[in-house]
Amino acid sequence: MKQSDDGLYMPSFQLNQVIRSASVGKVVASANPAFEVGDIVSGFYQVSEYAIVPGGGLRKIDTSVAKPSDYLGLLGMPALTAWSGFTIVGEPNPGDEVFVSAAAGSVGMLVGQLAKIKGCRVVGSAGSDQKVKLLKEEFGFDDAFNYKSETDWDAALARYFPRGIDIYFDNVGGRMLEAVLNNINMKARIPLCGMISQYNQEWKQRFGVRNLLNLVGKCVKMEGFMCGQYLHRMGEFLEEMTGYIKEGKLKYKEDVKEGLDSFLEAFNSMFSGDNLGKPVIYLGPPQ
């Protein structure tokens, strides 16, 4: 993965450059014998109605298991992120107390469902009552809360986790991470997936976490990861996840917009929290 200097895992967008994104598409012309017209493919390429993409950057997808856009979410990068971060970095045990922030996001909603599948108790935080309802009623979270309605996150976590937190799947960083560290259990694991509260500032302006000493006294592991580290386990990942899909154990929610002009709104919704589910944009003919 490309690495920028400010701790982000993706280079910043540049003015006057084409924006790239995880995408699925249909081959309409091919100069590569590995791909035929009509193939459905996924890759990380430019956001546009038509794109010329080197074959090495594309993968054919199996639409008998899931619909094409599922390869952006339910079986795509967010899912590999949820699966690798939760099961490999998080090392869940049955009975573990699991907290997920940004739980209604494209990764979080899968982490919660994986936690239930692994026999854990899971609570999620999200930024609207509608998302909280979704977590509890659609995705089977044991509980969930709207972080915008809670004035004291330390106290909220103490209330939702009377037995403390064993795994914190961190999507937000900052003050929520600090609140978690005040409610953390011995030998807890904290997979660091992202810190969306911290992206759009210069590092010296970011929130300083004051209670890292709790990591020492409680022997906690906090580990950053990216799904790109686990590409070699893609086979295992797809087998496990498609198994759950066939058993009806995994649900997913997309927030679908149409047309190239909706990109900015869809992108910004991840920061404002206005999205409900994984933002997906349909380009080309209406579905």
Added chain:
Amino acid sequence: MKQSDDGLYMPSFQLNQVIRSASVGKVVASANPAFEVGDIVSGFYQVSEYAIVPGGGLRKIDTSVAKPSDYLGLLGMPALTAWSGFTIVGEPNPGDEVFVSAAAGSVGMLVGQLAKIKGCRVVGSAGSDQKVKLLKEEFGFDDAFNYKSETDWDAALARYFPRGIDIYFDNVGGRMLEAVLNNINMKARIPLCGMISQYNQEWKQRFGVRNLLNLVGKCVKMEGFMCGQYLHRMGEFLEEMTGYIKEGKLKYKEDVKEGLDSFLEAFNSMFSGDNLGKPVIYLGPPQ
């Protein structure tokens, strides 16, 4: 290990209570068939010339390998801490770039020597020029610096680690941890041994580390540990360390004081940095 609520791994001293410490002593009377008068033992018990200690809290030590006080340092808790933190949590590879803070301390001086034994390049920080000299000339560190003489730790680490840092053995926390995270390599490991810069404040007054996002972008593992987690590997530890001692590969330095009245000075020296080596107090007859 007992766990206090403020993230410390030892309960705070209480007024009007006897202070306890890692100790070695000679048995002068025994009501336990497992111990005979004259046995040399180690344990964690009260700081006094004579102490009554339950047999379960004591371990006989082998003075043919090392002198009694070595079981407080070179083969004691600091050594198990250095060994388990560096080799198990730190996962060193030959060629790794290793940074140790409080490197002239009872744990740090062993971490640096273990790093050299494992084929790493190691740089230490310490709080006086005398300690820096000790690290380079006695303990074989590749380089060392006096953190009190450096005004910009980010820049200092960039200078000492042009190839970045693969393992940071953290004894101090706070601002130095932040500087390290600005110089950290992909997939680095940070065993959190202690955060001596942060102990004597209420948590909200502690230094807030602002660049934890680097843990995400660089897939870094940061893990708190205590040597008590690794007591089951004591046999392996003793075998490896006594091997190095016999081969002349490990040195140790004690800062010896005499008499009970020197306790306060010896203890405080760990915070002021006035000690040169592991603080040890001889009680009883002069050695």
